[in-house]
Amino acid sequence: MKKVYISFSSDIIHSGHINLINRAAEYGEITAGVMTNEVVSSFDRYPITSLEERIKVLRNIKHISHVVVQDSLYYDDILEELHPDYVVHGDNWRTGDLAPIRQRLIEQLARQGGQLLEFPYTYSESLTGLEHSMQGKLGLPDARRPRLQRLLQYDRPLRVLEAHSGLSALIVEHAQAKKGGEIRSFDAMWVSSLCDSTVKGKPDIELVDITSRLRTIDEIMEVTTKPIIFDGDTGGLIEHFVYTVQSLERVGVSAVIIEDKIGLKKNSLFGTEAHQTQDDIEHFCEKIRAGKAAQRTKEFMIIARVESLILEQGQEDALARARAYVAAGASGIMIHSRQKTPDEILSFCDAFRQTDKTTPLVVVPTTFNSVREDELYRHGVNVVIYANHLIRSAFPAMQRTAQVILENGRALEASENCMGIGEILTLIPEQ
Numbered sequence: 001m002k003k004v005y006i007s008f009s010s011d012i013i014h015s016g017h018i019n020l021i022n023r024a025a026e027y028g029e030i031t032a033g034v035m036t037n038e039v040v041s042s043f044d045r046y047p048i049t050s051l052e053e054r055i056k057v058l059r060n061i062k063h064i065s066h067v068v069v070q071d072s073l074y075y076d077d078i079l080e081e082l083h084p085d086y087v088v089h090g091d092n093w094r095t096g097d098l099a100p101i102r103q104r105l106i107e108q109l110a111r112q113g114g115q116l117l118e119f120p121y122t123y124s125e126s127l128t129g130l131e132h133s134m135q136g137k138l139g140l141p142d143a144r145r146p147r148l149q150r151l152l153q154y155d156r157p158l159r160v161l162e163a164h165s166g167l168s169a170l171i172v173e174h175a176q177a178k179k180g181g182e183i184r185s186f187d188a189m190w191v192s193s194l195c196d197s198t199v200k201g202k203p204d205i206e207l208v209d210i211t212s213r214l215r216t217i218d219e220i221m222e223v224t225t226k227p228i229i230f231d232g233d234t235g236g237l238i239e240h241f242v243y244t245v246q247s248l249e250r251v252g253v254s255a256v257i258i259e260d261k262i263g264l265k266k267n268s269l270f271g272t273e274a275h276q277t278q279d280d281i282e283h284f285c286e287k288i289r290a291g292k293a294a295q296r297t298k299e300f301m302i303i304a305r306v307e308s309l310i311l312e313q314g315q316e317d318a319l320a321r322a323r324a325y326v327a328a329g330a331s332g333i334m335i336h337s338r339q340k341t342p343d344e345i346l347s348f349c350d351a352f353r354q355t356d357k358t359t360p361l362v363v364v365p366t367t368f369n370s371v372r373e374d375e376l377y378r379h380g381v382n383v384v385i386y387a388n389h390l391i392r393s394a395f396p397a398m399q400r401t402a403q404v405i406l407e408n409g410r411a412l413e414a415s416e417n418c419m420g421i422g423e424i425l426t427l428i429p430e431q
């Protein structure tokens, strides 16, 4: 009996797949591969159903004899292990993002003495509608909120970029880069207090109130599906924070990060140049405990942000605080620094990981921006937040355009910096 391999990324098994399976069955015994959520979401939407459910569905399809997990976009490992005579695929991947994967598969099959069989891919109008509605569901609060916890299971650090409006959030949602055979995208969005204040022309001092911050979140939620991490500043009064937690959960935010400062908060990147007071450990632990007790969903995360390095209190203080906050129930620790090199962050992470292997660690490499995600991951970091880069890149572009119009008394010279009218009109398609 010849061996046939087909890999599945979709969580909707439709008649097109069944046609493919029936044709493949004419060539031999079928092993079906199920791509992990991590692999699927690197080039398609995040699956609505779990890996386990998708395995179960495939196991129960006539003609499928075995089901295996495919944990890479590439077929290399699976081919080494299975040595199939045939790999079957729809013919819809000859161009586009998956074309390099197809090419590498063909080369490896040639070396192993196998063959790629491509059959016409059939996809009906009604399936397009179903796909659209699945995409919409991913953005609903109950589907969005738990996803951050699931993404934290990935064997890589999560990449998070700031969003301060619907439009900037769409950029985070859709940005993609192909690098070294990998398709990269952002995993989640950071609703930064700095950016949410700056875009409103206000300083980052907890002046923009929670009602306004929730409006920003709502704008973002309306047009995107990726999980949201909310910058909760100090969390405010404990008596207020418990309400904030519930409001954030209700709208579908996945995590809030609160920093251990008290009184008038200033942005951390001022460091000791601005007067800032660190909260005492016990009071901040009480805030964490109150927030955890108030939350209504099990997946919502309250991440405690340690400001000891910012306020030059040293690593031992940072470690003592981080451990106390975890003991108080914090779902993760964010450690912040304004050094130009990542040394103090890496040193903290190494020391923290000696006694705590599991609590998620979050960093914000704004000043120490030469460090790469993989180096941070090697030191135990789970989430890397690019906290202010969209607003910092948008502002100089807008400023330059205003200047050029003034200098020339007309807009012609500014046009080269601007998107075309046709493009802006169709940038946001109607539903």
Ligand code: SPV
Pocket: 192, 193, 194, 195, 204, 231, 267, 268, 269, 364, 366, 387, 388
């Ligand atoms: C923010 O983005 O608002 C932050 C990160 O809190 S930082 O500006 O570095 O303090």
Ligand code: MG
Pocket: 192, 193, 194, 204, 231, 233
């Ligand atoms: Mg902030």
